[in-house]
Amino acid sequence: MEENQVSQLSLTTAYCRAYHASHDNPKIFNDFLAPFLFTEEEHKLRIQKIMQGIKALQPERASSFPDQETALAWFMQNISAAPITLSRSRYTEDILEQAIKRGVQQYVILGAGMDTFAYRRTDIVNQLQVFEIDHPATQAYKCRRIAALGWETPSNLHFIPVDFTNGDLKSALSACSSYNPKALTFFSWLGVTYYLPQDAVFATLRTIAKIAPHGSSIVFDYFSTDAKKDISVKAQLGQQISIQVGEPLKSFFDPSTLASDMSQLGLLLAEHLSPPEIESRYFQGRADNYHATQNTHLAKVVVE
Numbered sequence: 001m002e003e004n005q006v007s008q009l010s011l012t013t014a015y016c017r018a019y020h021a022s023h024d025n026p027k028i029f030n031d032f033l034a035p036f037l038f039t040e041e042e043h044k045l046r047i048q049k050i051m052q053g054i055k056a057l058q059p060e061r062a063s064s065f066p067d068q069e070t071a072l073a074w075f076m077q078n079i080s081a082a083p084i085t086l087s088r089s090r091y092t093e094d095i096l097e098q099a100i101k102r103g104v105q106q107y108v109i110l111g112a113g114m115d116t117f118a119y120r121r122t123d124i125v126n127q128l129q130v131f132e133i134d135h136p137a138t139q140a141y142k143c144r145r146i147a148a149l150g151w152e153t154p155s156n157l158h159f160i161p162v163d164f165t166n167g168d169l170k171s172a173l174s175a176c177s178s179y180n181p182k183a184l185t186f187f188s189w190l191g192v193t194y195y196l197p198q199d200a201v202f203a204t205l206r207t208i209a210k211i212a213p214h215g216s217s218i219v220f221d222y223f224s225t226d227a228k229k230d231i232s233v234k235a236q237l238g239q240q241i242s243i244q245v246g247e248p249l250k251s252f253f254d255p256s257t258l259a260s261d262m263s264q265l266g267l268l269l270a271e272h273l274s275p276p277e278i279e280s281r282y283f284q285g286r287a288d289n290y291h292a293t294q295n296t297h298l299a300k301v302v303v304e
């Protein structure tokens with residue numbers, strides 16, 4: 001990402017959560033605050049762009065939709081990033097709830113984007129110190145948006161800007177007086193590994209393995225190497241969009257070697273969900289057309 005560039009994909013994933021919260025049932029993940037992150041004007045503009053995109057990509061299909069609502073629902077369920085966005089957030093907060101019961105006191109949200117956890121999960125947030133780490137430009141944008149909304153930032157939420165490609169996560173966390181390096185910590189890293197060079201992904205994981213106490217965990221999602229061979233419309237479109245907005249896909253990992261890759265970093269691969277496993281956990285029995293995203297995996301690793 002460019003130095004002063006706000007992550008457009010963080011707004012896209014927030015829009016997916018906002019759409020799901022206000023249109024779909026049952027909810028895979030209910031981010032009921034996400035719709036507030038967009039002004040009415042921004043909502044209209046996004047819908048306009050999606051409609052233009054459908055017309056440009058699939059003109060025949062576009063003309064077959066009876067109305068805009070149907071077209072939008074088709075796009076969200078079949079083309080957008082909604083399925084992986086919703087399932088990874090749900091997975092993360094499910095695991096976080098269990099982790100709190102096991103004594104986790106800190107939650108570090110890496111590449112937080114427009115994550116609303118600290119404002120939304122009033123049932124558990126008081127049990128944690130929460131640290132949102134993000135690229136400086138995206139974080140500054142989010143803070144401005146929250147100020148404009150008049151949301152009160154809880155005193156246990158701390159915003160820390162870091163660029164994973166050239167910043168120092170360890171120093172940034174250590175400089176925050178509320179961060180306790182001895183406390184059991186839960187990290188999430190959602191929708192970020194895709195856009196970083198592989199060495200930056202491994203370097204960040206290695207840093208966490210060194211600074212967080214034994215038993216701390218990290219949840220992240222990633223694209224498998226098979227995604228590079230995916231020639232489906234959805235995959236091609238995803239690649240085109242990420243290039244257009246200046247956040248091209250950079251890293252893919254081999255699921256069959258993930259456990260040994262993690263082990264070399266000092267991390268134990270404790271849970272690893274493939275698309276069929278994500279499908280059966282979060283998408284089964286739905287009457288709509290949301291399904292787990294091809295070639296996208298979820299991993300939970302634990303500091304050894």
Ligand SMILES: C[S@@+](CC[C@H](N)C(=O)[O-])C[C@H]1O[C@@H](n2cnc3c(N)ncnc32)[C@H](O)[C@@H]1O
Pocket residue numbers: 001007009010013014085110111112113114115133134135136138139162163164165189190191192195196
């Ligand atoms: C697709 S968004 C995902 C946001 C959020 N985690 C979610 O699931 O909606 C990618 C996030 O990674 C962050 N990011 C990308 N490159 C980064 C970098 N080099 N350093 C820090 N953050 C980065 C962006 O600012 C953005 O918030």
